[in-house]
Every structure is written in C-alpha cells, then in structure tokens.
Amino acid sequence: MTATHQNPRYAFRRPAALGSAMPEHARVVIAGAGVVGLTMALDLARRGVASVVVDEDDTVSFGSRAICWAKRTLEIYGRLGLGKRFLEKGVTWSRGRVFFQDQEAYGFDLLPEQGHEYPAFVNLQQYYAEEWLVQACEATGLVDLRWKTRLAGVQHNAHGALLHLTTPEGDYTLNADWLLACDGARSTVREALALPFLGQVFRDRFLIADVVMHADFPSERWFWFDPPFHPGQSVLLHKQPDDVWRIDFQLGWDADPAVEKQPERVVARVRAMLEGASGLAAPPFELEWVSVYTFRCRRLERFRHGRVIFAGDSAHQVSPFGARGGNGGVQDVDNLGWKLAAVLAGEAAESLLDSYDAERILAADENILNSTRSTDFITPKNGAAHAYRDAVLQLARGHGFARQMVNSGRLSRPATLHGSPLATPGGEGLPLGAPAPDAPVLVAGRADWLLRHIGADGRFTLLCFGAVPAEVPGGITSVLVTDDDRPGALWDHAGLVARRWQARPGDALLLRPDQHLAARLHAPEAAEIAAAHRRALGLI
Amino acid sequence: MPLQTEPRLADPDALYEALMQAHRELDEARSRRLDARLVLLLANHIGDMDILREALALATQGDKP
Ligand SMILES: Cc1cc2nc3c(=O)[nH]c(=O)nc-3n(C[C@H](O)[C@H](O)[C@H](O)COP(=O)(O)OP(=O)(O)OC[C@H]3O[C@@H](n4cnc5c(N)ncnc54)[C@H](O)[C@@H]3O)c2cc1C
Numbered sequence: 346m347t348a349t350h351q352n353p354r355y356a357f358r359r360p361a362a363l364g365s366a367m368p369e370h371a372r373v374v375i376a377g378a379g380v381v382g383l384t385m386a387l388d389l390a391r392r393g394v395a396s397v398v399v400d401e402d403d404t405v406s407f408g409s410r411a412i413c414w415a416k417r418t419l420e421i422y423g424r425l426g427l428g429k430r431f432l433e434k435g436v437t438w439s440r441g442r443v444f445f446q447d448q449e450a451y452g453f454d455l456l457p458e459q460g461h462e463y464p465a466f467v468n469l470q471q472y473y474a475e476e477w478l479v480q481a482c483e484a485t486g487l488v489d490l491r492w493k494t495r496l497a498g499v500q501h502n503a504h505g506a507l508l509h510l511t512t513p514e515g516d517y518t519l520n521a522d523w524l525l526a527c528d529g530a531r532s533t534v535r536e537a538l539a540l541p542f543l544g545q546v547f548r549d550r551f552l553i554a555d556v557v558m559h560a561d562f563p564s565e566r567w568f569w570f571d572p573p574f575h576p577g578q579s580v581l582l583h584k585q586p587d588d589v590w591r592i593d594f595q596l597g598w599d600a601d602p603a604v605e606k607q608p609e610r611v612v613a614r615v616r617a618m619l620e621g622a623s624g625l626a627a628p629p630f631e632l633e634w635v636s637v638y639t640f641r642c643r644r645l646e647r648f649r650h651g652r653v654i655f656a657g658d659s660a661h662q663v664s665p666f667g668a669r670g671g672n673g674g675v676q677d678v679d680n681l682g683w684k685l686a687a688v689l690a691g692e693a694a695e696s697l698l699d700s701y702d703a704e705r706i707l708a709a710d711e712n713i714l715n716s717t718r719s720t721d722f723i724t725p726k727n728g729a730a731h732a733y734r735d736a737v738l739q740l741a742r743g744h745g746f747a748r749q750m751v752n753s754g755r756l757s758r759p760a761t762l763h764g765s766p767l768a769t770p771g772g773e774g775l776p777l778g779a780p781a782p783d784a785p786v787l788v789a790g791r792a793d794w795l796l797r798h799i800g801a802d803g804r805f806t807l808l809c810f811g812a813v814p815a816e817v818p819g820g821i822t823s824v825l826v827t828d829d830d831r832p833g834a835l836w837d838h839a840g841l842v843a844r845r846w847q848a849r850p851g852d853a854l855l856l857r858p859d860q861h862l863a864a865r866l867h868a869p870e871a872a873e874i875a876a877a878h879r880r881a882l883g884l885i
Numbered sequence: 886m887p888l889q890t891e892p893r894l895a896d897p898d899a900l901y902e903a904l905m906q907a908h909r910e911l912d913e914a915r916s917r918r919l920d921a922r923l924v925l926l927l928a929n930h931i932g933d934m935d936i937l938r939e940a941l942a943l944a945t946q947g948d949k950p
C-alpha cells in the first residue's frame with residue numbers, strides 16, 4: 346500500500362473445472378492480467394470474442410511502474426472507451442526541458458500543433474489504468490477473470506495448448522485453442538516453450554522514487570545531465586496525479602541497491618534535487634515508493650508460435666527512457682485483436698497472424714533501437730562517449746542542430762508498418778502502414794474527431810474524400826470527408842484532414858480496424874476496393 | 886560528390902597551428918570535448934551522411950596497426 350493509493354483485492358472465484366478429471370476448454374486464454382493482458386481481453390470482448398484471463402496475483406500492479414501513456418495509446422484507449430478517464434485523471438503534458446550542469450540546455454514540445462483529441466502524453470500510475478481495465482473487462486460480460494490462478498505448465502500442440510493451473514483451492518487443466526502470452530518479462534509461457542529471449546543488459550542502475558508533495562513544477566518532463574545536486578549522473582522528474590512526483594536518479598553500475606533504497610539516503614537525494622531544481626527550500630514531502638532497477642533490451646525471435654502468441658513484455662523488453670514498454674505492448678494488442686477476431690470468425694486464415702509477427706517485430710526493433718540509443722547517450726560507455734555526450738549538451742544551448750542530438754529518451758511514437766504484407770502497393774500521400782492521424786471535424790454542426798469514426802465499429806473503413814465510390818464491398822464502412830457541410834459527412838472545416846492525410850478529392854483510403862493505412866486508392870472500382878480488403882485480411 | 890581528400894586549404898599550416906593553439910592549455914578531458922564539438926559542428930555543416938560515413942571509414946582505417 347502507498348500513501349495515495351490502495352490496491353484493490355479481487356476475489357478468487359472457484360472455477361467449475363476444479364476437481365473435475367476432464368480438462369476444461371476455452372477458445373482464447375490470456376496468461377497475465379497486466380496492462381497488456383487486460384487490454385487484450387477488453388479489445389477482444391469489444392469484438393465479441395470471449396476470453397479466460399488467468400493471473401497469479403489478485404490485484405493490479407504495485408508501486409512505480411509505467412506512468413507515461415503516449416498519444417497512440419490514448420487513442421487506442423479512446424476506442425476502447427477509456428480515453429476520457431485517462432484525460433480526466435491523468436496529467437497532460439507535451440513539453441520537456443533538458444538541463445546540463447547548472448543551466449537549461451533547451452526545451453521541446455512533442456505536439457506543437459493543435460487539433461488532436463489526445464495530447465502527446467498523459468501521466469498516470471499504471472495501477473489506475475489496470476483498475477479501469479478490470480472494470481471495463483467485467484462490464485463486457487465476456488471476460489472471465491481468474492485471479493490467484495498461476496499458470497504452472499504449458500503443453501503446446503497443434504490445436505493450441507494444454508494449461509496447468511494452480512489455485513489456492515487446488516489445480517486444474519484447461520485446453521486453450523489459443524493462448525495469448527501476456528505474462529510479462531519473466532514469462533512462464535516463454536520458458537515452457539524454451540524460447541530464447543536475447544538482448545543486452547545496460548550496466549547502470551537507477552533509483553526510482555515516487556514522492557508525495559505539493560510543488561509548483563510545471564507539467565513538463567525535466568531531465569538533468571550532470572546537475573550540481575547529483576554530479577556525474579542524470580535525473581528525471583515527472584508529475585503524476587494525486588500530487589505524486591516520479592524522480593529517477595541514475596546511480597551508476599557500482600551502486601549497491603540495498604544501500605541506495607535506505608529511506609534516509611533517498612530523502613537526502615530528493616531534498617538535494619528539490620533545492621537544486623528550484624533554488625528554494627524543499628517543500629515537505631513523503632516517500633511513496635522506492636525501487637532500484639537495471640534495464641535491458643531484448644526480444645523473442647518470433648512472437649507467434651502456432652496458436653501461442655506473445656504480446657507485451659513477454660515478447661520484448663526495453664529500457665524505460667522513451668516510455669516504449671507499456672505503450673509498445675498496447676500497440677501489440679491493437680494489432681493482434683482484430684486479426685485474431687477475424688480468424689475466429691472465419692473471415693481470415695490463421696496465416697493472417699503471421700502479419701502480427703512481421704509488423705510488431707518491426708515495431709519492437711524500432712523501440713529497442715530507440716531505447717538503446719537513449720541509454721547509450723545517458724550512460725556513456727567510455728571516455729570518448731562521455732566527451733561526445735557533453736559536447737552535444739554544450740552545443741545544444743546555442744545551436745539547433747545539437748538539440749536534435751540530445752537524447753534523454755526518444756518518446757514513444759507509433760510504428761509505421763513499412764513493408765507490411767497486408768498493404769496494397771501504389772497511390773501517394775501518407776505512407777502505407779502509417780497510423781491514422783487525427784483531425785477535428787464537424788458532424789451535423791457538432792465538433793467531433795476524425796479518429797472516432799475509424800474502426801469504432803470494429804470494421805475496415807474506407808475514408809473517402811469528396812465522394813463515396815458508387816459501390817463499396819461488404820465488411821467495409823465508408824466515411825465521407827467533405828470540404829463543405831453535407832448531411833452524413835464529416836466536414837473537414839479546418840482543412841486539417843486533407844492536409845494531414847495528404848489527400849486529394851477522389852482519394853479513397855482503406856484503413857484496417859486498428860487504424861493503420863492499408864491502401865491508397867483513387868476513385869476506385871468496387872473490385873479494386875475488394876482486392877485491397879482481401880489483401881489486408883491476408884487472403885491474397 | 887565523394888569525400889574530397891586532395892589539398893583544398895590555402896594555408897594548411899595555419900589550420901594546424903590553430904588546432905594546436907586551441908588545445909594548448911587543455912587537459913585530456915577538455916581536449917576531447919573540444920574535438921568532439923568540432924567534429925559535430927563540421928559534420929552538421931557538411932550535412933551529408935554518405936560523405937560523413939566515408940570520412941569515418943577512412944579515419945577508422947588510419948589507425949590500423
Ligand atoms: C520503472 C519503470 C517505469 C516504466 N515506465 C513506463 C512508462 O512510462 N510508459 C510505458 O509505456 N512503460 C513503462 N514501463 C514499462 C511497463 O511497465 C511494462 O512494459 C508493462 O507493465 C508491460 O505490461 P505487461 O502486461 O506485458 O506485463 P506485466 O505488467 O508485467 O504483467 C504481467 C502479468 O502477468 C502475471 N503473470 C506472470 N506470470 C504468470 C503466471 N505464470 N501465471 C499467471 N499470471 C502470471 C503477473 O502477475 C502480471 O499481472 C516502465 C517500467 C518500469 C519498470
């Protein structure tokens with residue numbers, strides 16, 4: 346328990362299968378009710394797919410873990426009905442500042458333009474996100490959440506997997522047609538399948554302290570390199586709801602975690618930081634949570650193994666600079682949900698799921714590359730690396746080019762699925778595989794957002810500029826965007842849809858249910874649209 | 886345009902002298918930062934990744950035993 350938050354305890358419900366000699370059967374089982382597993386269950390339920398979710402614990406995540414939720418994640422939670430809660434409770438930010446020694450090196454804005462429903466980032470403790478996900482899952486009536494249920498063994502076979510489950514009231518077995526392994530960085534499923542999880546450990550340690558205080562720092566990300574109050578190391582400050590502040594102190598590889606966690610020591614560090622940052626006496630504060638971490642980057646070679654599919658930290662792990670862990674996992678879910686639902690509904694072959702592998706491995710590699718580069722900048726590996734790092738920071742104060750090299754974390758951005766097997770080549774404008782950019786529209790005179798009209802019904806969308814083709818094949822929702830006020834259309838009154846999508850009148854853009862661009866057509870015949878649709882379902 | 890390695894400076898001795906002058910009073914760490922700033926400034930001025938990679942490859946070769 347922390348000072349500002351008490352974890353809920355979810356009751357163990359005795360499953361009917363306990364005590365039965367026959368294994369239970371379920372179509373979809375999700376291992377792990379973390380942020381990724383819960384999002385997976387909710388996404389599937391929204392598509393009418395029921396699931397059983399098992400978690401060894403009986404509560405949401407403890408203490409300081411993810412806090413920064415990126416715009417793309419917020420858009421996905423918007424689609425899942427939770428976007429407003431994130432905005433209302435979370436701390437919205439888009440600006441950051443970088444300090445070097447005793448001076449500000451520069452400031453940046455991650456979303457300088459207006460006209461998006463969601464901001465660049467919202468800070469929110471991971472446990473809130475998970476609590477809301479549990480509530481939303483329960484409300485669907487399609488998610489069978491089984492707490493205090495540990496997945497102890499997995500026998501993988503061609504029809505799915507036989508799962509051995511351990512509960513406080515005994516053990517039972519469950520035959521899953523599909524097993525979605527969302528069981529985190531220490532994945533039992535990964536171990537059971539004996540899959541290597543390769544990458545690198547960064548030789549550095551970080552003290553992460555959550556502090557409760559009333560302070561006037563703005564809602565910005567502040568990052569210090571080598572500040573007088575923590576010489577030779579970096580410090581990161583973030584604001585969270587409930588007057589909680591996250592402070593990360595880089596400690597170096599030789600630090601002793603047990604010693605560094607001692608409250609007196611942490612309090613002294615925090616006080617020095619507060620006084621150094623504000624030049625004033627530190628306000629009263631309380632420690633809410635302290636932990637010491639070592640970070641690593643690694644991933645599975647493949648995320649899909651027949652009917653066992655990995656998502657989130659079980660599939661890939663990154664260092665937190667850039668907030669790409671949880672955000673990356675939520676995007677895995679966004680990619681997997683509609684595909685699995687299409688396979689289960691018989692609309693696509695199982696091979697569609699290979700595209701999950703291709704697309705999300707590309708994204709994971711992008712996340713690993715970015716977070717490795719950030720970590721290399723923050724923890725220079727030798728004298729030359731140190732000299733270059735400091736040189737960049739010195740130049741950043743006066744020169745724009747060097748600011749772009751300062752790397753205190755390349756903050757999570759959605760992957761453009763370059764080379765996706767599901768995209769139909771051709772056309773021009775926004776790159777194929779790009780995530781849909783948002784823009785303001787007017788619908789029957791009311792202010793609305795474009796993204797709310799793409800994929801909300803779980804289907805493919807044909808975004809039509811100026812005119813809807815005479816014939817649109819079944820399974821696709823057409824959405825008309827106009828530059829004047831017309832009944833049934835989205836009025837691009839600010840011209841931002843056309844600009845951000847680089848669209849011309851007559852363009853018809855096919856979007857997948859996860860809002861990624863699958864085809865750029867122009868005044869298409871029905872057959873052209875149908876072919877692009879079939880390709881996006883992996884049928885061609 | 887490939888990396889130019891034929892003579893281009895009107896007064897190479899003057900450049901060499903200016904470099905030595907800049908480093909004269911510096912300890913090892915400061916010298917390294919000075920060189921790093923110089924490389925970064927010049928790299929941005931050149932602004933062509935192909936040329937920079939070529940220069941980097943040539944420079945890396947230059948210290949082979
Ligand atoms: C200090 C820190 C800061 C971070 N900051 C950010 C950030 O700002 N933004 C961001 O996006 N990410 C951040 N991350 C990363 C983020 O926390 C993780 O990427 C995210 O929690 C991964 O979610 P997950 O559901 O895949 O795994 P987890 O959250 O680890 O959930 C796994 C679940 O599986 C359950 N489980 C495991 N094994 C079994 C088993 N055998 N049987 C049954 N259940 C099992 C566990 O109980 C758990 O509930 C941060 C991480 C750290 C450590």
